Amino acid sequence: MTLIDIDKVRYRRHLNHVFIGSGVALAVLSLSLSQLLIFLFPDDSGSHFHWNALGVVIAAAIVGFCLSHYRHHTYLREVLYVWELKRALNKITRKMRKVEAAAQQGNEQAMQTLQFSYAGSRQLWQLDDNIIIMEELAIKQAELDALAERYKITLDAERYQEHFLTEF
Incomplete structure (x- = not known):
């Protein structure tokens, strides 16, 4: 994965739009589908829990499908990039002890992995205004x-x- 510079304001705006849009779509679809199912298949006992639950599941599937289908749209470019970066950093974090140990032994791939991890983490924390741990990251970067x-x-x-x- 290649680190790219993204516009923080645009990223935050698009992320908020995606979250709000997904939430609104989920709520509207859930209620609409649940009401449609209850109308089509009424229950004499008055309990419609299963139709409500099915409406939520179907709505979640529709929203998930739409997000998956449009994930490469230019509007979602920054949001997808950050999601992919978080996924890549999570994979590194799961093997961090082994990577750090290999780096101490002079393994170049381990050092490049740490460099990517530190640079990616720095970018994520700046995008999310999470600068509390930046000093600790600077110390680790200096050690590397x-x-x-x-x-x-x-x-x-x-x-x-x-x-x-795969080496670690």
């Missing part, structure tokens, strides 16, 4: 830079490939 200098490795987040993780 010193390690790379010791092993004469040039760090570049663009050189990271997801298949590097």
Whole structure:
């Protein structure tokens, strides 16, 4: 995955629109479908829980299908990028101990993985205004830079490939 610069204001606006639109669509579809099912298949006992639940499940499936179908639309470009970045960082985080240990041994792929993880995390935290942990990240980055200098490795987040993780 390649890190790209995205406009924070545009990203936040589009993310909010997607969340609000999905929520409204889910609510409207759930209520409409539930009422339609209750109208078509009335229950003499007065309990319509199963029709309400089915309406919610169908509405969730429709909203999920629409989001999946339109995920490569230009309007969702930033939202999809951040979602993919979070997924990639999560994969790295699950193997972080092994990656850090390999980096200490001079493994170049491990160091490139850490560089990508730190750069991606920095970008995410800035997009989400989560700057509390930035100081800790700067310390880790300085440690990685010193390690790379010791092993004469040039760090570049663009050189990271997801298949590097299979080694760890």
